[in-house]
Amino acid sequence: MKKLLVILITLVLIFSCSKQEVFKLEKGSPAYELATQLAKRLPLLDPEKNIIVAETDQFVVTSGEVIYSLYSMFGKRAFQLASIPNDRLLEIIRANAENVAEKKLLLREAEKKGIDVDSTEVDSILQIQYARAGGKDAFLNLLSSHGFKMDELTRDIKENLKINKLITSIIDTIKVTDSELMAEYNEDKTATVRHILLSTQGKSDSEKVEIYKKMQKIRERAISGEDFAKLAKEYSEDPGSKDRGGLYENFSRGQMVKEFEDEAFNTPIGEISPIFETKFGYHILKVISRHKETKPFEAVKSEIEKEIRSKKENEILTAFLKKLKEESKFKLTI
Helix, strand or coil, X not given: CCCCCCCCCCCCCCCCCCCCCCCCCCCCCHHHHHHHHHHCCCHHHCCCCCCEEEXXXXXXXXXXXXXXXXXXXXXXXXXXXHHCCHHHHHHHHHHHHHHHHHHHHHHHHHHHCCCCCCHHHHHHHHHHHHHHHCCHHHHHHHXXXXXXXXXXXHHHHHHHHHHHHHHHHHHCCCCCCHHHHHHHHCCEEEEEEEEEEEECCCCCHHHHHXXXXXXXXXXXXXXXXXXXXXXXXXXXXXXXXXXXXXXXXXXXXXXXXXXHHHHHHHCCCXXXXXXXXXXXXXXXXXXXXXXXXXXXXXXXXXXXXXXXXXXXXXXXXXXXXXHHHHHCCCEECC
């Protein structure tokens, strides 16, 4: 997962099947209709074929199961998937096949550890949903209008609660030290850079080689003292900054893609970065300035602690999921 899917208590309806029990969409259901429409674009999503899209040594995930999870999350909006490019649709199917498998692995691990949920916990979640919908009857009508059944919902709430308890038991061990807090406080918080992008999206390998060579020449000119802003206006293919001479001002950590952020916060102020690549293409940037936190430490201590804790949670849960997937021999089959 590019960023860890944090499991929360939601109305996501995911079936849990053994390897022998292969999930299949019910003919005539909204999810079946969705699969039928999407299959016109990607035949592998044909609900009658119901192919295996991911597997472990414990269970398989079918195309129908993935479509069901997508419909459960987005409802009728999921039909908008029929209008996106095929390659993007396949990416979404693959990502959700992995998500479904990960949830199954987490549920099995929770059950292995003896984690259970009683009816009062499930009922408390249902009461919240009733209130949000304007009452129990309104909620049941809404559920029915989307093609879902109450027994499916209660079962899946119970499963999600088990997963949530498992995750809580893992992250409750996290500690944040005073030295970590102070180190984070002393880091640069914002950066201002000028930036040049040469796009490689949709380009062949041979075309990318030529684009890289072009960027090398631009970088040499910048290093030799040519005005970076003028070079950005002339050559950059980034519509978000080109007309401003490649300028991105006072952005904080987490706002840019990782490769861009790394260069912006690690390249010395006033210097030009090496050529680096992101999903958008080849980049160079010149760091104009960086700024540290201006508020007193005590005023931001709790916020910093939350940030560090969140980062540690993602790291621990990512590693935990990776371990489960490796042990179960998880693989995508599409």
